Amino acid sequence: MSDGERRGWPVVLAVVGLKWNLLRNGLRGSGQLRLQTVMSVVFSAGAGVLAFALLAGMGRSFSNASSAAVVLIPIVILATALLAAAAGVESTVDVRLLAALPVSTASLSTGLLVGALVGPPALLGAASGIGLAVGYAGGGPASWLVLALIVAAWWATLVLVSRTAADSVGAVAAGRWRQAAQFTSAFAAVGLWLVLQIGSQVVSGWDGGRWRGEAERWSWTPPGQLGRALASVAERPGAALLHLAAAVLWLPLLWWCHQRVTARLATTAPRDGGTGRISRSAGAGVRSGMLAWLPAGPVGSLAARTLRTKFRSPREAVNTVVALLLGVGALGALPLIASSDGIVAIDDGRLVLTAGLLHFAVLFEGNNAYGYDGPALWSEVAAGADGRQLARSKALASISVIAPAALLLVALLALISGGWAWVPAGLLLVIGSILLATGASVLSAALAPFALPDSPNPLAAGDAGQGCLAGSVLFAGMLVLTLISLPIALAVVWAATRGPGVTAAVAVVSPVLGGVLLVAALSGASRLLVGREAELIAKVTPAR
Amino acid sequence: MTAHAGASPVPGAPALCARSLTKRFGQRVAVDRLDVDVPVGSFCGLVGPNGSGKTTTLRMAAGLQRPDDGRVWISGHDTWEQPGTVKALLGVVPDPMHLFDRLTAWELLGHFGELRGIDRGSVRSRSEELLGLLGLTDAAGTLIGGYSHGMRKKTALAAALLHRPAVLLLDEPFEGVDPVAAVTVRDLLSRYCAGGGTVVFSSHVMDLVERSCDHVVVVSDGRVLAAGPIDAVRGATTLEQAFIGMLGSAPADPAGLGWLDGSIPGSAVPDSRTGPV
Numbered sequence: 001m002s003d004g005e006r007r008g009w010p011v012v013l014a015v016v017g018l019k020w021n022l023l024r025n026g027l028r029g030s031g032q033l034r035l036q037t038v039m040s041v042v043f044s045a046g047a048g049v050l051a052f053a054l055l056a057g058m059g060r061s062f063s064n065a066s067s068a069a070v071v072l073i074p075i076v077i078l079a080t081a082l083l084a085a086a087a088g089v090e091s092t093v094d095v096r097l098l099a100a101l102p103v104s105t106a107s108l109s110t111g112l113l114v115g116a117l118v119g120p121p122a123l124l125g126a127a128s129g130i131g132l133a134v135g136y137a138g139g140g141p142a143s144w145l146v147l148a149l150i151v152a153a154w155w156a157t158l159v160l161v162s163r164t165a166a167d168s169v170g171a172v173a174a175g176r177w178r179q180a181a182q183f184t185s186a187f188a189a190v191g192l193w194l195v196l197q198i199g200s201q202v203v204s205g206w207d208g209g210r211w212r213g214e215a216e217r218w219s220w221t222p223p224g225q226l227g228r229a230l231a232s233v234a235e236r237p238g239a240a241l242l243h244l245a246a247a248v249l250w251l252p253l254l255w256w257c258h259q260r261v262t263a264r265l266a267t268t269a270p271r272d273g274g275t276g277r278i279s280r281s282a283g284a285g286v287r288s289g290m291l292a293w294l295p296a297g298p299v300g301s302l303a304a305r306t307l308r309t310k311f312r313s314p315r316e317a318v319n320t321v322v323a324l325l326l327g328v329g330a331l332g333a334l335p336l337i338a339s340s341d342g343i344v345a346i347d348d349g350r351l352v353l354t355a356g357l358l359h360f361a362v363l364f365e366g367n368n369a370y371g372y373d374g375p376a377l378w379s380e381v382a383a384g385a386d387g388r389q390l391a392r393s394k395a396l397a398s399i400s401v402i403a404p405a406a407l408l409l410v411a412l413l414a415l416i417s418g419g420w421a422w423v424p425a426g427l428l429l430v431i432g433s434i435l436l437a438t439g440a441s442v443l444s445a446a447l448a449p450f451a452l453p454d455s456p457n458p459l460a461a462g463d464a465g466q467g468c469l470a471g472s473v474l475f476a477g478m479l480v481l482t483l484i485s486l487p488i489a490l491a492v493v494w495a496a497t498r499g500p501g502v503t504a505a506v507a508v509v510s511p512v513l514g515g516v517l518l519v520a521a522l523s524g525a526s527r528l529l530v531g532r533e534a535e536l537i538a539k540v541t542p543a544r
Numbered sequence: 545m546t547a548h549a550g551a552s553p554v555p556g557a558p559a560l561c562a563r564s565l566t567k568r569f570g571q572r573v574a575v576d577r578l579d580v581d582v583p584v585g586s587f588c589g590l591v592g593p594n595g596s597g598k599t600t601t602l603r604m605a606a607g608l609q610r611p612d613d614g615r616v617w618i619s620g621h622d623t624w625e626q627p628g629t630v631k632a633l634l635g636v637v638p639d640p641m642h643l644f645d646r647l648t649a650w651e652l653l654g655h656f657g658e659l660r661g662i663d664r665g666s667v668r669s670r671s672e673e674l675l676g677l678l679g680l681t682d683a684a685g686t687l688i689g690g691y692s693h694g695m696r697k698k699t700a701l702a703a704a705l706l707h708r709p710a711v712l713l714l715d716e717p718f719e720g721v722d723p724v725a726a727v728t729v730r731d732l733l734s735r736y737c738a739g740g741g742t743v744v745f746s747s748h749v750m751d752l753v754e755r756s757c758d759h760v761v762v763v764s765d766g767r768v769l770a771a772g773p774i775d776a777v778r779g780a781t782t783l784e785q786a787f788i789g790m791l792g793s794a795p796a797d798p799a800g801l802g803w804l805d806g807s808i809p810g811s812a813v814p815d816s817r818t819g820p821v
Binding site: 287296297298300301302304305308309312313373374375376378379380381382383384385386531533534535537538541 | 606
């Protein structure tokens, strides 16, 4: 603490006021900014209603409600931390812009935390707290008072965990360990997916005894104690108060961590660094390794640049790695998970055919290709790249990334299941899948490019609605892909009962259809972009 | 060799010509029916107060921002009807200047060279010369994200010059560039103009414009107040005086800021003869 520093509630309230003004002005900004803000509110409110219904329903009508509270609250807190680390529940207030002000780190940190209670994501948090209150309410006035404290502790825990996780990854990413942050963020996304997938499968088979046993185990964690407090508040408010005291014991530690992270973030570079020496490119005009295989000329050059920055920009690298992990990892791991529950037979060679589902990963990877380029896209447009070349280069880059992973996936599935006879059909399906999904992503990128925020956390998606917009575009793309690929999927399901040869014959349709649709999508994307390159640059430039 | 072999200037056409060029942002008119001609081979300064429309004008001329009305030609070609031809003839350094932070300068120049259809040997030799001249050789193998503002400007300038364009549009090219490099850049641009190239650059620094340019365009509120050879525009005064006269407003008088005059507690003004207190 130094003299002249301002601290206390005036600072906290000033930061909260700043956050409020920034959010409110989102509704007065450009069309894109307004859309993002509105979507963020709508999605948060929708998710909030869902969370409210689930938690209130769990408390009111689930037979193991008491144990469920002890088990699920820690899991939700863990999932929140993973989500924050993976997607970055980004702060609207860029703390770097406040770094020169004489305010104490503690007050600034508290202001940011209290400010997190203002805004769309807070709607979801608020609804979840109200859902818990409705689900577990009961007893006399003392119970109601303790319940109010429990809900407040729930909100405080959510805010502290999410902000500390997101800002910690952001602070690490801005320093020399940015690859570690990248790695953490990517695996947090996969971890979140595993928590949701495996968790929901595992929990569905539990009986009362198992719930009680798990509750005993989780009750040793602070969030578990919060669950215990919730479970006992209606009948034993005194005991609930003691559990609550245990539940909030770790919050000062989290707050201290958040202060340290805030201080670190405030002094990170405005750009996301990048002082690493790249010795491979010793001279201009040289494309080595895999990039040398790309065709000469504008399309190859644009694709090469896309591939270079794809793996060097933390945000884009995380997106790519998550897409590959979710695609290859999930399709490779799912049979193992499902076989343990007896849902599929691990030795069924037809598992190889599930490689055809890789198109969702392709779409995830490339559906906002220009958004990842950002405003720097001007330089390529100024150098003469037109919309047609841009669209083709994105397709080429996407295929270059996904194709090796697809081959690996087919081999992996054949290895797991022993279904080598199904490999030709699997390869045909996966080729068609990649072509089809590349077409969808190229079209999606041209139809709805959106800017990614200038963020102190280079891994963050932002809480100004970008995540919601991205989710909507992705969901629409997946829906279209599902509809288009459904006839082939049904035909393959039928053919798979008649053997690998018939299936391969049927699967030939897949690359043909995929190729035709890719060409059509490229043509459509070119029509959307040619002559509108300036508008594309404007759309991928973050709103201010 | 130039990279715009297939795209050549129209003989006799001005390097940059705008007619009724207009851009609005909501209710605000950034560029208001702007007419301007910049002759071939000139070193032209675009000057004006903050928010006068300089950046928007340059972006519209470069094909990076679509005008609401009016037309703009580069070397006789309409920027928005013949974008390919115009971009082949142009080199641009916009402001704000976003570059691909995760490329090295070598990679960036190689990439632009390939996009512009320059052969690899020429890209390499020109890049070496440009980066060497601009003092970037040592940094050329590191990512642009780690560059200072001035280094980024110089990298962008090297990329803009790589294909030996017919016209260079530079938005605040000297901002953040160190004095030695600024002289180097000015000499480089003068040499480029002497060879028939045209430079149009925006700046707030009147002294720089006066020393560097042979033509000047003064804009205010999105309109041209004066344009032509610099001697004709400034007359018998300095460009700064002429500029203030054209705007019709004197620099603001800070007389009302009495609270700034009192001494700061604990501080004493050092005597320049005896050193710091």
